[in-house]
Amino acid sequence: MLGYAGRILHVDLTSGKTWTEPLKEELAKKYIGGIGLGMRLLLDHSKPGVDPFDPENPLVLATGPLSGSMVPTGGNGHAFVSKSPQTFAMGEAKSHGHFGTAMKRAGYDAIIFYGKSEKPVYLWVDDDAIQIMDAKHLWGKSTFETEDAIRNELKDFYVRVASIGPAGEKLVRIACIMNDRSRAAGRCGLGAVMGSKNLKAIAIRGSKDVKPANQERLLELVKIQHERMKGPAARKYRTLGTPENVLVLQKLGAMPTNNFTRATFDAADKISGEYLNERFVAKIIGCSSCAMRCEHVAVVPEGPYKGTTTRIEYEPLWAMGPNCGVGNLDAILKGMDLSNVYGVDAISIGGIVGFAMDLYEHGLVSKEELGGLELNFGNHEAMLEMIKRISLREGFGDVLAEGVKLAAEKIGKDAPNYAVHIKGVEMTGYDIRGLKTAALGYAVSFRGADHNRHGAYGPDVGGKVNRFKAEKGRGKLVRETEDLYAIIDSLIVCKFSRGTYFEGYKDLAALYSAVTGIEMTPEELQIAGERINNLGRLFNIREGLTRKDDSMPWKIMNVPIPDEGVAKGSFVSQEDLDLLLDDYYEVRGWTKDGVPTVEKLNEIGMEDLVYLVKEKTEKPRRKAKEE
Amino acid sequence: MATGSSKAESAKWKMVSCDPDKCTGCTVCEYICSLTKDNAFSAQKSRIRTMRLHPLVNISIACRLCSPAPCVTACPRDALKQSEQTGVIMIDDDKCDGCSWCIEACDYGAITLHPELKKVRICDLCQDEKDGPRCVKWCPEEALDFVTKDILSQKARIAVTKKLFKEAMAAAGITV
Numbered sequence: 083m084l085g086y087a088g089r090i091l092h093v094d095l096t097s098g099k100t101w102t103e104p105l106k107e108e109l110a111k112k113y114i115g116g117i118g119l120g121m122r123l124l125l126d127h128s129k130p131g132v133d134p135f136d137p138e139n140p141l142v143l144a145t146g147p148l149s150g151s152m153v154p155t156g157g158n159g160h161a162f163v164s165k166s167p168q169t170f171a172m173g174e175a176k177s178h179g180h181f182g183t184a185m186k187r188a189g190y191d192a193i194i195f196y197g198k199s200e201k202p203v204y205l206w207v208d209d210d211a212i213q214i215m216d217a218k219h220l221w222g223k224s225t226f227e228t229e230d231a232i233r234n235e236l237k238d239f240y241v242r243v244a245s246i247g248p249a250g251e252k253l254v255r256i257a258c259i260m261n262d263r264s265r266a267a268g269r270c271g272l273g274a275v276m277g278s279k280n281l282k283a284i285a286i287r288g289s290k291d292v293k294p295a296n297q298e299r300l301l302e303l304v305k306i307q308h309e310r311m312k313g314p315a316a317r318k319y320r321t322l323g324t325p326e327n328v329l330v331l332q333k334l335g336a337m338p339t340n341n342f343t344r345a346t347f348d349a350a351d352k353i354s355g356e357y358l359n360e361r362f363v364a365k366i367i368g369c370s371s372c373a374m375r376c377e378h379v380a381v382v383p384e385g386p387y388k389g390t391t392t393r394i395e396y397e398p399l400w401a402m403g404p405n406c407g408v409g410n411l412d413a414i415l416k417g418m419d420l421s422n423v424y425g426v427d428a429i430s431i432g433g434i435v436g437f438a439m440d441l442y443e444h445g446l447v448s449k450e451e452l453g454g455l456e457l458n459f460g461n462h463e464a465m466l467e468m469i470k471r472i473s474l475r476e477g478f479g480d481v482l483a484e485g486v487k488l489a490a491e492k493i494g495k496d497a498p499n500y501a502v503h504i505k506g507v508e509m510t511g512y513d514i515r516g517l518k519t520a521a522l523g524y525a526v527s528f529r530g531a532d533h534n535r536h537g538a539y540g541p542d543v544g545g546k547v548n549r550f551k552a553e554k555g556r557g558k559l560v561r562e563t564e565d566l567y568a569i570i571d572s573l574i575v576c577k578f579s580r581g582t583y584f585e586g587y588k589d590l591a592a593l594y595s596a597v598t599g600i601e602m603t604p605e606e607l608q609i610a611g612e613r614i615n616n617l618g619r620l621f622n623i624r625e626g627l628t629r630k631d632d633s634m635p636w637k638i639m640n641v642p643i644p645d646e647g648v649a650k651g652s653f654v655s656q657e658d659l660d661l662l663l664d665d666y667y668e669v670r671g672w673t674k675d676g677v678p679t680v681e682k683l684n685e686i687g688m689e690d691l692v693y694l695v696k697e698k699t700e701k702p703r704r705k706a707k708e709e
Numbered sequence: 710m711a712t713g714s715s716k717a718e719s720a721k722w723k724m725v726s727c728d729p730d731k732c733t734g735c736t737v738c739e740y741i742c743s744l745t746k747d748n749a750f751s752a753q754k755s756r757i758r759t760m761r762l763h764p765l766v767n768i769s770i771a772c773r774l775c776s777p778a779p780c781v782t783a784c785p786r787d788a789l790k791q792s793e794q795t796g797v798i799m800i801d802d803d804k805c806d807g808c809s810w811c812i813e814a815c816d817y818g819a820i821t822l823h824p825e826l827k828k829v830r831i832c833d834l835c836q837d838e839k840d841g842p843r844c845v846k847w848c849p850e851e852a853l854d855f856v857t858k859d860i861l862s863q864k865a866r867i868a869v870t871k872k873l874f875k876e877a878m879a880a881a882g883i884t885v
Binding site: 150151157180264289294367375391 | 747
């Protein structure tokens with residue numbers, strides 16, 4: 083079993099004890115690595131019903147089998163998995179850069195953190211030497227400062243660091259975990275879980291060899307991927323980058339604006355990928371092993387935010403741009419930078435500020451409550467101030483730091499209607515009122531509102547289906563992309579590289595086998611993807627989630643798109659949602675309540691987890707007999 | 710001793726050079742170098758190393774083929790020799806005891822100590838390959854080049870002339 087390090091590190095932060103255990107090949111083959119392996123380790127090492135901030139909620143960090151290898155985009159990934167403080171269900175977030183490479187070279191497939199340290203600490207992994215270090219002097223520091231300080235005190239520039247900022251320390255529920263300065267494990271608030279454990283950072287130096295099982299074959303495959311990555315399949319990421327989406331979605335009337343009040347943004351030209359690249363992008367860089375490079379580093383050339391240097395992608399650009407009515411790229415880039423400094427998910431922070439702006443404009447939050455801030459849509463100075471207050475839990479920011487769902491419940495009145503989230507996680511930048519395949523993908527995603535669990539906007543945006551219509555068949559489309567995405571996140575190759583696997587699972591299985599030496603057919607890999615999606619669902623069922631949680635935000639179901647144009651009038655009705663869910667559950671082999679059946683679990687080799695659903699799938703049958 | 714190589718010889722030497730404007734910091738050069746030299750992916754075993762000082766500042770560095778070479782002069786055991794034909798620093802593993810004086814002498818950090826063998830390692834320009842160093846061939850951004858120092862200065866001249874030309878045309882209101 084090459085490729086894998088073959089070891090799991092356990093760290094009990096309460097007692098300070100650390101120990102390792104071998105990674106079993108069966109577990110590796112079944113759950114691959116990354117989110118798949120991480121989720122299985124979480125399920126096995128946690129009790130049901132535990133509060134996400136309870137010391138008994140473990141935090142899992144996992145690399146993929148390709149991490150540390152030369153597989154393009156595959157050499158660098160890592161994933162964090164824990165029970166999410168936003169969804170109270172499965173939380174996972176991946177990141178790239180160089181951190182995952184170092185972790186594999188240090189010799190670990192996964193690290194599981196238990197308990198809670200009495201004082202702020204960071205973990206120092208120097209190959210086999212594990213130390214829990216004092217982090218009192220780092221507490222309160224930004225993610226950048228923390229990374230620099232740790233490298234300085236460990237006296238090695240190549241030490242890789244993943245850390246939380248002040249937001250994670252203060253248990254802001256959208257806190258992220260940053261690494262290599264500009265990369266974030268962003269979604270689901272896992273930075274706050276880290277904060278709840280008093281764990282400020284993880285520093286790794288890896289100097290062990292990573293040896294591929296079949297060197298010659300691997301180089302052949304890598305060469306093919308390199309050529310594809312230089313071609314049209316990766317063009318978007320090498321040129322304008324994801325901000326290319328701005329004008330594409332604008333044209334489709336699928337650009338959520340002013341907290342999903344509208345679906346087009348009047349100032350789209352001022353925040354477009356074209357304009358961004360012409361005026362702001364100074365350099366495009368790449369993660370370890372990448373042959374595409376996508377990371378657009380933007381620099382604000384003049385004005386009050388002059389010199390602000392930050393990575394930028396479509397999603398945060400949307401969240402702090404159109405979603406807050408802000409058409410000023412200088413301010414958006416500053417907001418992006420602040421998100422990294424404080425350590426908050428740059429998508430969710432824009433979602434929350436947009437929500438607060440909506441409440442303010444509808445009189446649900448007053449100027450007094452906001453300490454004199456006029457929080458209208460488009461006021462970018464107020465937006466930046468709110469990003470700070472939320473990240474540091476200052477004033478009304480303390481309420482908003484709970485995320486839109488919990489904050490809306492606290493604020494009361496009609497506030498929940500303005501909270502645009504699914505399962506507690508803020509929406510991302512696709513107006514799913516007019517993208518109904520995507521709507522289904524978002525509804526059933528096990529980590530809450532997200533475009534990255536399924537990519538089901540693909541057929542909608544690409545015009546392969548009638549995007550305004552809910553119909554049978556969409557379940558199959560969502561299922562297929564979900565299974566593939568689960569594998570992408572478990573091998574941990576980059577989502578942006580998905581177009582370069584011309585033969586899908588066949589290409590991915592070939593890379594997996596060349597690196598690990600474990601035989602894997604494309605069919606087996608697809609089933610592993612299915613298994614990982616069932617695993618996410620099983621964890622959520624264990625934590626009490628039901629069909630009711632596969633829901634849509636109120637606005638998506640009650641406010642038709644008002645903008646003139648192709649998308650006008652579109653929304654997702656209850657009938658639409660029911661039809662889509664029924665269709666999806668059926669193709670998944672789940673019950674009408676969205677519970678995996680015993681037969682399905684047996685079929686995909688999950689016999690050992692049947693106990694989680696046995697009661698739930700048998701009940702209806704008993705009832706039928708009684709009748 | 711090769712420290713006194715004639716001018717004519719060193720002018721023909723080709724080395725691996727990196728264009729920092731193109732380098733993305735992806736470390737593909739490190740991967741391919743360590744894999745082909747040591748059958749493993751390992752940054753420490755790579756003869757070329759990448760440095761990202763800041764997101765905007767990326768570069769890969771391999772041996773610069775200095776002449777005379779300070780590393781050769783610094784070695785107290787005569788373990789290093791510079792090839793007159795290629796400029797490559799050749800290491801006599803029987804003599805090298807890993808003392809690392811050469812590492813201190815190199816201004817570019819182009820020498821590393823092999824973590825297991827405890828012998829120093831320096832770029833050998835992949836002389837076992839017919840068509841030049843592998844890192845150059847594998848660099849996805851074509852940021853690496855295998856060139857003589859004369860061609861390097863020529864490249865710089867072309868770049869600066871292009872820039873000046875563009876500026877002049879822009880000043881005249883012509884886009885090119």
